[in-house]
Every structure is written in structure tokens, then in C-alpha cells.
Amino acid sequence: MSDFPVTVFHNPACGTSRNVVAAVREAGLEPEVIEYLKAGWTRDQLTDLLARMGATPREILRERGTPAGELGLLAEGVSDDALLEAMVAHPILVNRPIVATPLGVVLARPSERVFEVLDRRPSSFTKEDGQVV
Numbered sequence: 056m057s058d059f060p061v062t063v064f065h066n067p068a069c070g071t072s073r074n075v076v077a078a079v080r081e082a083g084l085e086p087e088v089i090e091y092l093k094a095g096w097t098r099d100q101l102t103d104l105l106a107r108m109g110a111t112p113r114e115i116l117r118e119r120g121t122p123a124g125e126l127g128l129l130a131e132g133v134s135d136d137a138l139l140e141a142m143v144a145h146p147i148l149v150n151r152p153i154v155a156t157p158l159g160v161v162l163a164r165p166s167e168r169v170f171e172v173l174d175r176r177p178s179s180f181t182k183e184d185g186q187v188v
Contacts, residue, residue: 059157061079061085061154062086063076063152064091064152065090066090071163071165073183075169076152078166078169079169082173082176083175091151094146095146101139101142107160108159108160111135112135114162115162117147120147121145126145154168158171158172159172
């Protein structure tokens with residue numbers, strides 16, 4: 056195992072998230088896995104991850120299976136401030152998995168995006184559904 060630090064903001068109920076954790080391990084790395092639905096988010100944490108991703112809160116907003124619609128967050132013109140506030144209050148609103156390493160931060164959807172921020176790749180990797188990447 057390497058000392059290359061990998062943090063995965065993970066939801067174990069999500070197949071994509073499980074595939075990312077497995078892909079990191081298959082690459083010979085042991086990720087720090089943060090179950091963000093339990094741990095929650097801080098505004099500073101989200102702001103930092105977004106800055107490192109070059110993304111906006113809208114770009115990591117999860118709509119399906121969340122209260123985004125009921126909270127009025129899908130309307131045009133909802134501010135980044137309002138989205139961040141809602142994400143801190145309702146961690147499920149943040150799409151997953153987000154992977155942070157010294158090489159950058161990505162929303163690993165599809166799961167192969169994790170390889171963009173790893174210092175190595177496994178020789179091959181097979182997802183839960185049998186797809187080889």
C-alpha cells in the first residue's frame with residue numbers, strides 16, 4: 056500500500072460510490088472513507104472541495120432521491136449561498152462520490168473518473184455490474 060492520500064466522500068448504498076472505493080483499493084491505495092450522510096458537511100469543507108474541483112454547488116447538487124425539489128433548490132436563480140446552506144443542512148443533497156487527492160478533486164460519476172486523481176491505475180478493474188474499465 057502507498058502513502059498517497061485518497062479521501063472518498065462515500066455513500067455505501069450507492070453502487071457508483073462502492074465501485075470507486077473498490078477501484079481505489081484495486082489500485083493499491085487505501086482510501087480514507089467518509090460516510091458523509093453520517094458525518095455531514097461543513098460549509099468550509101464544501102467550499103474548499105468545490106474550489107479544488109472548479110465546480111459550483113449546482114454542479115454537485117443531487118436531485119434524485121433528495122428533497123431538492125421540495126426545498127425549491129431546482130429553480131433557476133437559487134444562489135450558491137442558498138445551495139451550500141441546504142447541503143450543510145441536508146447532506147443527501149450532495150452528489151457522490153467525491154474523491155480528493157493531492158492531484159485534485161472529482162465528482163466520480165461515472166466511477167472511472169476516480170482515475171483522473173490517482174497516482175496509479177489498476178491493470179484492470181471490474182465494476183459490480185461486471186463492466187470492465
